[in-house]
Amino acid sequence: MRRPLQYLALLGYVIFLAFPLVWLLSTALKTSQEMASLTPTWIPRHPILTNFTDAFAEQDLVGSALRSLVVAVASSVLTVVLALPAAYAMARHRSLVSRLAVGWVLVSQVFPFILIIIPLFMVLRRLDLVNTLPGLTIVHVTFVLPFALWMLQGYVRAVPRELEEAAAVDGAGRVRSLVKVVAPLLAPGVVATSLFAFISSWNEFLFALVVLKDPGVATLPLTLVKFTGAEGVVRLGPLAAASLLATIPSLVFFAIIQRRLRSGLMTGAVKG
Amino acid sequence: MTLTAERARRPSTDRPRRGTKGRQGRETLILMLPALVPVLVFSVGPLLYGIFLAFTDARSGRNAVTSFVGLSNFGDLLTDGDFWASFRIGLIWAVSVTVLQFLASLGLALLLNENLRFRSFARVLVLVPWAMPPVVIGLMWRLVYHPNAGILNSVLQQLGVIGHNVDWLNDFSIALPAIIVVGIWTGMPQTTVVLLAGLQTVPKELYEAGHMDGATTLRRFWSITLPQLRPVIVTITSLDFVWNINQFGLVYVLTQGGPGGQTRLPMLFAYEEAFRYGFFGYAATLGVAFVIVVLAVLGLYIGRQLREAN
Numbered sequence A: 001m002r003r004p005l006q007y008l009a010l011l012g013y014v015i016f017l018a019f020p021l022v023w024l025l026s027t028a029l030k031t032s033q034e035m036a037s038l039t040p041t042w043i044p045r046h047p048i049l050t051n052f053t054d055a056f057a058e059q060d061l062v063g064s065a066l067r068s069l070v071v072a073v074a075s076s077v078l079t080v081v082l083a084l085p086a087a088y089a090m091a092r093h094r095s096l097v098s099r100l101a102v103g104w105v106l107v108s109q110v111f112p113f114i115l116i117i118i119p120l121f122m123v124l125r126r127l128d129l130v131n132t133l134p135g136l137t138i139v140h141v142t143f144v145l146p147f148a149l150w151m152l153q154g155y156v157r158a159v160p161r162e163l164e165e166a167a168a169v170d171g172a173g174r175v176r177s178l179v180k181v182v183a184p185l186l187a188p189g190v191v192a193t194s195l196f197a198f199i200s201s202w203n204e205f206l207f208a209l210v211v212l213k214d215p216g217v218a219t220l221p222l223t224l225v226k227f228t229g230a231e232g233v234v235r236l237g238p239l240a241a242a243s244l245l246a247t248i249p250s251l252v253f254f255a256i257i258q259r260r261l262r263s264g265l266m267t268g269a270v271k272g
Numbered sequence B: 001m002t003l004t005a006e007r008a009r010r011p012s013t014d015r016p017r018r019g020t021k022g023r024q025g026r027e028t029l030i031l032m033l034p035a036l037v038p039v040l041v042f043s044v045g046p047l048l049y050g051i052f053l054a055f056t057d058a059r060s061g062r063n064a065v066t067s068f069v070g071l072s073n074f075g076d077l078l079t080d081g082d083f084w085a086s087f088r089i090g091l092i093w094a095v096s097v098t099v100l101q102f103l104a105s106l107g108l109a110l111l112l113n114e115n116l117r118f119r120s121f122a123r124v125l126v127l128v129p130w131a132m133p134p135v136v137i138g139l140m141w142r143l144v145y146h147p148n149a150g151i152l153n154s155v156l157q158q159l160g161v162i163g164h165n166v167d168w169l170n171d172f173s174i175a176l177p178a179i180i181v182v183g184i185w186t187g188m189p190q191t192t193v194v195l196l197a198g199l200q201t202v203p204k205e206l207y208e209a210g211h212m213d214g215a216t217t218l219r220r221f222w223s224i225t226l227p228q229l230r231p232v233i234v235t236i237t238s239l240d241f242v243w244n245i246n247q248f249g250l251v252y253v254l255t256q257g258g259p260g261g262q263t264r265l266p267m268l269f270a271y272e273e274a275f276r277y278g279f280f281g282y283a284a285t286l287g288v289a290f291v292i293v294v295l296a297v298l299g300l301y302i303g304r305q306l307r308e309a310n
Helices: A002-028 A032-036 A050-057 A059-092 A096-110 A113-126 A133-158 A161-169 A174-203 A206-211 A220-230 A233-271 B002-014 B020-053 B072-078 B081-113 B119-125 B134-145 B151-158 B175-200 B204-212 B217-245 B249-254 B266-276 B280-309
Strands: none
Touching (some): A002 A233, A002 B119, A002 B175, A032 A233, A059 A133, A096 A133, A096 B020, A096 B217, A113 A133, A113 A206, A113 B020, A133 A174, A133 B020, A161 A174, A220 B134, A233 B134, B020 B280, B072 B280, B081 B175, B081 B266, B134 B151, B134 B249, B175 B249, B204 B217, B217 B280
16 A cells, blocks of 8 residues: 555655656657647657757857856866865865865855855956956856865765875975875876866856856856747747757766765864 | 966975975876866856856957946846846746756656666667757757647647647747647656666665555655665756756747747846847856846755755
């Protein structure tokens, strides 16, 4: 008696979670004539892939996807370069700074973005970085850094200190032991952290909205939103296709790191 | 800025045990510096300056003269009808999304904790909204809710629930419930994952003991699962509440705060004040007021939970 009910409930959840996704996919495969018809159907009558090629033909979309890519790659590289030494220090020497960094991760959750974004906008304006990709990159790096630090120092902690000591006994210098012993063991953590930074930047909308006022430098999320506002029903197909394409990088990278993220969130939740 | 001072003082006083510790403190500082500078310059600093702005009449213009106005922004805020309307909408939104999302996620987590078939499929599916760009989630649901081309109207008409197409996101009374559903959908992954992990830490022996004592399923859930999960529940619902009350991007994409301000969450209100009308000081005041509200709500909630736990 219980099992069937449980399966029924599970089916309900699966439908609730999946139906918007299925609809997005279905819309992306429909012709503009079908979109304009008054009786929408789940399965496209004449499935087409031209919406995807149309999306690629759209100058704005391709340009903004490239800009998003530049910002996301720059953010993830910078984040790791800045965070790695600090994460090492935090993990190896317990200090006030590491506790403050963890505290900042929590505090920054409570403060509404508006309190930070107005003065940040003023700072960027003074530095002439408004409407520039470096400006947005700086913002993205700053906001992913605390969490990246937290992630990375967990990985450093997992590398046994004895390995470094053994290397020292064998006559390896400090730098040599870091490069030869610690770095290879840290590689998966570095990859996970940079992928996380990439996803955060690639998906980010609000800071981009404030920092990039000029449509000529818009990132992908900004262009997607503009695209919906201006176009009628006919253009919904390419929009859905573009949305799907925009999701792919995040989805793939997320699939790679989700196990680590889940455990990270869990430790945070239990400790808090 | 107090952070810098504390940081500089700390290493020398904190390490009396060994001579090498002083050097170690310096090394730590040098290693931390590349990460600390951007965080201090671009987020701690601006945050403090933002709090200061709340007490000024700052405007957006490059050459606007800013002067200190004390608490007058707070006075304006308290008598601003638009703010209170937005505040009310924000509370309805944050409380309903947090509560409903928690109940839905708890149900799903309990199911995923059972030995059901297709469980791993559902586990993967539930993570998808987590990875999607919020903008795409918003666009996707706009397609679902589309008055003519949307699937929701079509399905509900076929089922005979509604007689004519509903314009979900532009109807004065339906828009807010409609975006609340999207909020629940979007936030379910984190909540479910955390609750599921919490469920897996509940010792099996407790259930066995409960079983021996003849406790029913419901009774075991009520007397074993819930109390054991309490710390996890308090943490995740608090976080969800904070995230939800500060929500911006998703609703900006869905409705831009419309129709007629019916879904104008507080952060959309603040964004408009700051970047459409240029009232930087006033928007910052709203931010400060919100920190106070959020801390008060969390304080009351967590305090009560702690008292009940004892």
